[in-house]
Amino acid sequence: DIVMTQSPDSLAVSLGERATINCKSSQSALYSSNNKNYLSWYQQKPGQPPKLLIYWASTRESGVPDRFSGSGSETDFTLTISSLQAEDVAVYYCQQYYSTPPGWTFGQGTKVEIK
């Protein structure tokens, strides 16, 4: 089974400052067939379903502000919020897709708060 571990579990960042969340997988998310990492990031606010922010490790979903960026490859990934806004308070999850057979695994989540 693929295990995904996020760090930290929570962080408090001042408005306008950078927030960085890490995600480590027990198996590579890189597919050699297309050189894509099948790693996604979601934002979940209280009482709401998750919202897709990033797929393919670094591709922003349509409509997502450019202060959100993703990076990394194979087993180590990072979500960065370049300048934290009040509306970014949420829990963030990483998620990996695996293809044989198709399945999905989520990290435990990272809670982002305002300092």
Next chain:
Amino acid sequence: QVQLQESGPGLVKPSETLSLTCTVSGGSISSYYWSWIRQPPGKRLEWIGYISYGWSTNYNPSLKSRVSISLDTSKNQLSLKVTSVIAADTAIYYCAKENGVGAFDIWGQGTLVTVSA
């Protein structure tokens, strides 16, 4: 724009079967991959299983013996059944559409299912 709406009983007794339906609007259920995902209170998201437009399925190994997912193309719905439920099955259950590149781009609002006598 595709929209999803889950429905079903909010309370299920232990050992009984949990049955949920997800109604898809704004698009054909025969065009995408669909998954059920759940979230126990205060816990991480857990993928339950998926079904493709070709009726291929796969389930989380931890739930495989108790779960089934199916499509009703005439109603544009997918359904979830979880048998022999226990308290640990208490969760918000979401249906979600996969975007073709391994991510879930559209989610239902979720429905809370409580397992209790």
